[in-house]
Amino acid sequence: MNPVIRTDQLTRHFGNVRAVDGISFEVPAGIVFGFLGPNGAGKTTTIRLLLGLLEPTAGRAEVFGLDTHTSGGQIREKCGALLEHTGLYERLTAEDNLEFYGRVWRLDAAQRQARAKELLQSFGLYDRRRDNVGTWSRGMKQKLAVARALFHRPQLVFLDEPTAGLDPVAAAALREDLQNLVSRQGVTVFLTTHNLAEAEKLCSQVAVVREGRLLAVGSPHSLRGQENNRVEVAGRNISATALAALRALPEVTGAELRDNTLDVTLLPGADSAQIVASLMQNGVLVDEVRKGRASLEEAFLDLVEEEEK
Amino acid sequence: MITDIITMIGKEFKEIFMLRGSFRSTVMNLLIIVGMAGVFFPAQMGPLWLTNPVGILTWSWLPLFLVMGVVADSFAGERERHTLETLLASRLPDRAILLGKISAAVLYGWSIAVLTILLGAVTVNVMHFSGQILFYPLVTFFGAVLLSFLAALLISSIGVLVSLSSSTTRQAYQKMSMAFLIFWLLPTLLLQFLPAKIVGPLIQTLSRLNWTQVATGVIAFLVAANVLMLFFAISRFRRDRLILD
Structure with a gap:
């Protein structure tokens, strides 16, 4: 058409x-x-x-x-x-x-x-x-x-x-x-x-x-989707060891802990199952895993920032 | 095209009657003008109003100044009130918008002029009834009707040109008022300062004039000026320029 x-x-x-x-x-x-x-x-x-x-x-x-x-x-x-x-x-x-x-x-x-x-x-x-x-x-x-x-x-x-x-x-x-x-x-x-x-x-x-x-x-x-590389993990017993182990994974480019929620940034195309396995091995009780998708607003701001650079 | 022009005229008329804030206040304003030119002056002059063409030809112009207020608002007012771009984004052709606005101003001023002329005859007959109904000589009547139409058209065409290039109604009105003050008042003022040896023969020459010939000359001039101004207004009307102005 x-x-x-x-x-x-x-x-x-x-x-x-x-x-x-x-x-x-x-x-x-x-x-x-x-x-x-x-x-x-x-x-x-x-x-x-x-x-x-x-x-x-x-x-x-x-x-x-x-x-x-x-x-x-x-x-x-x-x-x-x-x-x-x-x-x-x-x-x-x-x-x-x-x-x-x-x-x-x-x-x-x-x-x-x-x-x-x-x-x-x-x-x-x-x-x-x-x-x-x-x-x-x-x-x-x-x-x-x-x-x-x-x-x-x-x-x-x-x-x-x-x-x-x-x-x-x-x-x-x-x-x-x-x-x-x-x-x-x-x-x-x-x-x-x-x-x-x-x-x-x-x-x-x-x-x-x-x-x-x-x-x-x-x-x-x-x-x-251009920013589809974030994962949020809500859980308990998130220790410093678990966080360090997570950051050591090759597919993880960043991980921050905020109020029992981990905000993990992965390499593009990376599998999020690996990070769940790592956390469980280190004694974390995982309540919820949410694949982060940037909102349109975030995507828009990223585009504008990118253009400014 | 004609339907579109009529649509524009309808809208313009609705706006004209709300120009002074309310329908009532616009009508009151009109009544004052019609009362002055159609009742007060004819009542003062009596039957002379009908027989001497100078009175009618002079005062039949008065309502035409109403056209100035209307036409100043035509484009500048729409621009000021942010309605112009929406109007230009409609399907109306350029000429329908332009001619619709000019026609509305002409119809408004001219209809009041004709009403005033007719009311003048009624006033003279009511106030100075002498047993028979008096009326203007037909040449004078039709001459005045035609002159007021051509004058309204000229004022509208010039006004639209001024309004097209003005950012506010006030600015357009001021420009037009200045031009018309110069046009009307300057000759009168100059006459005061002319030496007596020039004024005397001038008055004698004027009194010997054949008014039919004068009216014909004025009509011919107005027709030519109207054609020129309409052509100029059409060529000046450009949507992109109006939006960017």
Whole structure:
């Protein structure tokens, strides 16, 4: 299946600043694709390039097989977007905001009314639909902006930090909605977020960017896997002898004892059974062995640190 | 394209009527302006308001200054309130956004101008009824209606250009106010300082003017200026520039 998004050495400079610096990646259809990076990494510029709002300095990008430089209008036709700001008309009501964008996407009156009701109810905003949006809380505005991005049932949605400002319950509900959108309707979501736990839960694939450069791309599992060499052992009677014996094993590169838990670092590909055997031989009563997998956050920080070096 | 322009006009109108914070306050503001130009001045001038074209041609311009406030807010306001990028990320074509904003400002100013002209005739008939219903000479009436349309369009086109390059509504409004103050006040002030030997013949020449010819000339000038300004506004509208500004 053709990817929904494909970039090839996509580059955008602003004077001497390389906001996006030769990034190449593909986004398959029907997944949540996480675009992760610290502030100023080039995430927003990438979205603007993909929507055809900015011209690339070099390289190219395709969305739905259309060149973003020459077919921006056709691309925007099929996309929904929640950008850096909510983009809501605060002097208008929630209904007016949705009504306007419904008309923009040429939904008929019955569709607009039904869809507005459906989304406002699902986001818990229906009772305040006739209030000016300017009187709403930040979280409510954020929910409405997400509703607006999804209003016309786009095939591809760009969401720039969609859960920022949402309370944990609303954020969880939104994540569930996004998952349903992807699984039931086959929508592709291009998501930027600082919340790596969120990316881990939601995204099938992630790309890590820093200072405009792509550091890694793949599934969260594969990115975490790069650090899959830690083992945690919880037990009793962990003596200094047992610890020394453990450190002497050729496959062990480090071992630290913290509150009856051993944090052991192994050589890549090493078998953890050896360390359990060694500990038992030295009188340790092993309660639990947990194969350590770095969280996406740790993998992300490692990638960023590596790049800094 | 037409549907998209109408969609933009609808949204703009909703925003215009909330421009002063609430619908009520905007309507009150409008009533004052319409009251001045459509009731107060015609009542003062009486039937002369309908027969002398100078009054109507002068005061029918007044509501058009409303256009300035609306059009200054068009792009600069959207940029200031962070709604512009979302609008630009929608499927609306460039021209629909631009022409929608210009059309909304024109319709707003022009409809108030026409309302004021008609209200002026009603006021004169109510306040100075002399047994028969009076109305403007048709040439004057249609001339004023056409002039106010062309003037609203010109102000809107210039205003959109100013708004496109301004970071806030206030900045856009200040730039436009300065330009229009110079345009309106400078000739009046200069007239005060002209020596009597120039002013006398000037007034005589003005009084001998054929106002139909003057109006035709002004209309021709406005049409040309509008075409030029619209062309310029369309060529200046670029999504990437708007986002980066």
